[in-house]
Amino acid sequence: MTPLSNIVDGVATPGQGQRVTYNPSNLDEVVGCYTQGGAEDVAAAVDAAQRALPSWSTASPQIRHDLLLRVGARLLAEREEIGRLLSREEGKTLAEGLAEVSRAGQIFQFFAGECLRPGGQLLPSVRPSVDIEITREPVGVIGLITPWNFPIAIPAWKLAPALAWGNCVVIKPADIVPGCVHALVRILHEEGCPPGVVNLVMGRGSEVGQALVDHPAVSAISFTGSEGVGRRLIAACGAGLKRVQAEMGGKNPMVVLDDADLDVAVPACINAAFFSTGQRCTAASRFIVTRGIYDAFVARMKADLSRQFVGNALDPATTIGPVASSSQLQSDLDYIALAREEGAAVWGGELLDRPDRGYYLFPALFLDARNTMRVAREEIFGPCAAVIIADDFDHALTLANDTEFGLSAGICTTSLKAASAFRKSVKAGMVMVNLPTAGVDYHVPFGGRNASSFGSREQGRHAAEFYSQIKTSYVFCG
Ligand SMILES: NC(=O)C1=CN([C@@H]2O[C@H](COP(=O)(O)OP(=O)(O)OC[C@H]3O[C@@H](n4cnc5c(N)ncnc54)[C@H](OP(=O)(O)O)[C@@H]3O)[C@@H](O)[C@H]2O)C=CC1
Ligand SMILES: O=C(O)CCC(=O)C(=O)O
Numbered sequence: 001m002t003p004l005s006n007i008v009d010g011v012a013t014p015g016q017g018q019r020v021t022y023n024p025s026n027l028d029e030v031v032g033c034y035t036q037g038g039a040e041d042v043a044a045a046v047d048a049a050q051r052a053l054p055s056w057s058t059a060s061p062q063i064r065h066d067l068l069l070r071v072g073a074r075l076l077a078e079r080e081e082i083g084r085l086l087s088r089e090e091g092k093t094l095a096e097g098l099a100e101v102s103r104a105g106q107i108f109q110f111f112a113g114e115c116l117r118p119g120g121q122l123l124p125s126v127r128p129s130v131d132i133e134i135t136r137e138p139v140g141v142i143g144l145i146t147p148w149n150f151p152i153a154i155p156a157w158k159l160a161p162a163l164a165w166g167n168c169v170v171i172k173p174a175d176i177v178p179g180c181v182h183a184l185v186r187i188l189h190e191e192g193c194p195p196g197v198v199n200l201v202m203g204r205g206s207e208v209g210q211a212l213v214d215h216p217a218v219s220a221i222s223f224t225g226s227e228g229v230g231r232r233l234i235a236a237c238g239a240g241l242k243r244v245q246a247e248m249g250g251k252n253p254m255v256v257l258d259d260a261d262l263d264v265a266v267p268a269c270i271n272a273a274f275f276s277t278g279q280r281c282t283a284a285s286r287f288i289v290t291r292g293i294y295d296a297f298v299a300r301m302k303a304d305l306s307r308q309f310v311g312n313a314l315d316p317a318t319t320i321g322p323v324a325s326s327s328q329l330q331s332d333l334d335y336i337a338l339a340r341e342e343g344a345a346v347w348g349g350e351l352l353d354r355p356d357r358g359y360y361l362f363p364a365l366f367l368d369a370r371n372t373m374r375v376a377r378e379e380i381f382g383p384c385a386a387v388i389i390a391d392d393f394d395h396a397l398t399l400a401n402d403t404e405f406g407l408s409a410g411i412c413t414t415s416l417k418a419a420s421a422f423r424k425s426v427k428a429g430m431v432m433v434n435l436p437t438a439g440v441d442y443h444v445p446f447g448g449r450n451a452s453s454f455g456s457r458e459q460g461r462h463a464a465e466f467y468s469q470i471k472t473s474y475v476f477c478g
Contacts, residue, residue: 001033004178006041006202007185009048010195015041015203019175024091024322025312026356031089032179037201042170042211045199049141049168050217052196057138057166065115068160070191072108075101075156075184082152082183087313089177090151091321091359092276094314104156104184107442107459111160119464129478136468138166139243140219143212145205145233146181147225148174148324149279149381155181157442158222159188159198161463170199170218172209174225176325178202205229219243222458222466224281227379227451234454245455245466247281247447249379250407252437253400254284255422257393257413258292264434265412266300269385272410272436274308274363277321278383279328281452282408282430282438286369286376287387288396294389298367301387302347305363312356323359323382332361332382335375339366342373344386371399379405393418401427406449408437429453 001020005012015035023029075082079101087097121134144158155171162169173181185200201208205225212218213236220243223233230246237244254272256265272284289297313321323329336349349364361383369376369386376386390396400409400422409428413419419433429448430440440446445457456465 001030003033003035004182005035006037006045007189007200008041008045009199010189013041013044015201019202021089021176021179023088023358024324025088025314025358028357029088031085034178034182034202037203037208039207039211041201041203042208042215045170045201046141046215046217048196048199049170052194053138053141053168056168056194056197059166061115064164064166065112067188067192068108068112068115068164071188072105072112074187074191075105075108078187079105082180084314085179085183086151087321089179090148091313091324093318093321094316096276096321097313100150100153103442104152107153107156108160110443111164114161114461114464115164119468125474129476131475131477133473133475135471135473136165136464137471139467139469140167141217142167142169142467143215143218143221144169144171145209145212145221145223145225146171146173148177149276149281151177152180152184154224155184157446157459157463159184161467163197165464165467167467168197170201170212172201172203172205172212175202175204213237213242214240216240220466221245223247230454243455243466245458247453247458248451249381249405250281250283250448250452251286251377251379251403251405252282252284252408252410252428253286253288253403254410254412254437255390255396255400256287256289256293256297257396257411257415257418258290259414259418260293260412261414262293262296262300265297266304268410268412268434268436269301270304270308272438273385274305274320274383276438277323277361278363279324279381280438282440283381284410284437285380285385286371287385288390288399289387290390290392290396298365298387301365305348305365308363310352310360310362311354312358320363320383323361326359328382329359329361332380332384335380335382335384336364339364339369339373339375339384339386342375344369344373344375349384371402377403393421397422397425404450405452407452408432408448410435410437
């Protein structure tokens, strides 16, 4: 099988080795074969980006707008083909794969609009006859390091604002799912992206990702992934005086109060914790349920979960796809064993036999869990949720805030007063009322607090904070 190449300076460029990807729904099926780059490919890509920067950073906003709009339209037109590739490579259901490609297309269209929106400000000075002008300029060459759980939406929400603000980029997708980013970078070039503006180097994080972080000509790094890698990368960027944005994990709570409508709360909790196989940084992994509704909530969760079908991502009957990789599956199984050791009553969590050889894991509830347990404190990133009893609203809020993370948080209640109090007091970057903690809009700020996020927000108009830098000019006009 001939591997798909890196794309450097607009040209397909072979690397040193190759990686074959397999379908987590069916391990006997090869999905793709990709070249593996190394530090020298990163150096060539950064060189190309530096050469492209003077003309791209000064290009008419109309040119950037038109490119992003065309790319958005192509993604929407090719949604079926790319969505199937995404589902075969990552394992999310086809419906989720298709929705993710649409989201990527819409993100490009949103940022096409941003290219033409004036971003400056004219202010009077405290001195007479002096005007002050605040303008935004590109940051330079930006390294984008993306994870496996959103193989096209996350690359899109980093690439589109980077280009809109006139930067050049080198992107490194997660090694187990490079197919969608390869397709996206190919489309960018087919739609007229000038050589060197977007460069793709595939390969391992410890080599390609590290080389990007270490390269002195890379001015900024935008990363999404684990807390461990994120923390190391933030330290390295700080030492190299690079701008950095890191989107890391979550241990997101979903509070269910006595007055909740279970017809709303249970579907929201199932979606939040188990759709996309629980592999979302915004996934709910703690259900904090007040005493009066606990038994009814658990009974209804078990009944509704029993109707979910865990199967091949392309099977229309499937509501929950396989776990994405063998290492993630092993980690999930280790946490399920740990939940038992820590004294929770585990419901579900079985490996499933299916005609296809895949990583099929039934959702797990860790009943009667306590918030002090490791399974209630550490990000699992699989179809597992701890169910914790709370005495009342105040206790539930205290438990919800007792975490090192702070990405998203949800509450299910029919009380406007309780919902408002929760929105104001919960320590999270995003709050949902009677909605799943996961599944966000593409045109508003995304991000969290504490160990969940570092640096400025992603997405929406707030993305400008990271992808542009401010210049303040003083003009004597007397
Ligand atoms: N917040 C989120 O959305 C995500 C959180 N996670 C969490 O992380 C856990 C492990 O997933 P995993 O894929 O290993 O996450 P990682 O943090 O290892 O991977 C995220 C990205 O960083 C790259 N990377 C890895 N090491 C380095 C490095 N030293 N320097 C620069 N880049 C690097 C990876 O490359 P490569 O994979 O190619 O080696 C990948 O592109 C999950 O179980 C989950 O808890 C994972 C994904 C997304
Ligand atoms: O919940 C979402 O829509 C986005 C989640 C996400 O960005 C992530 O899991 O990395």
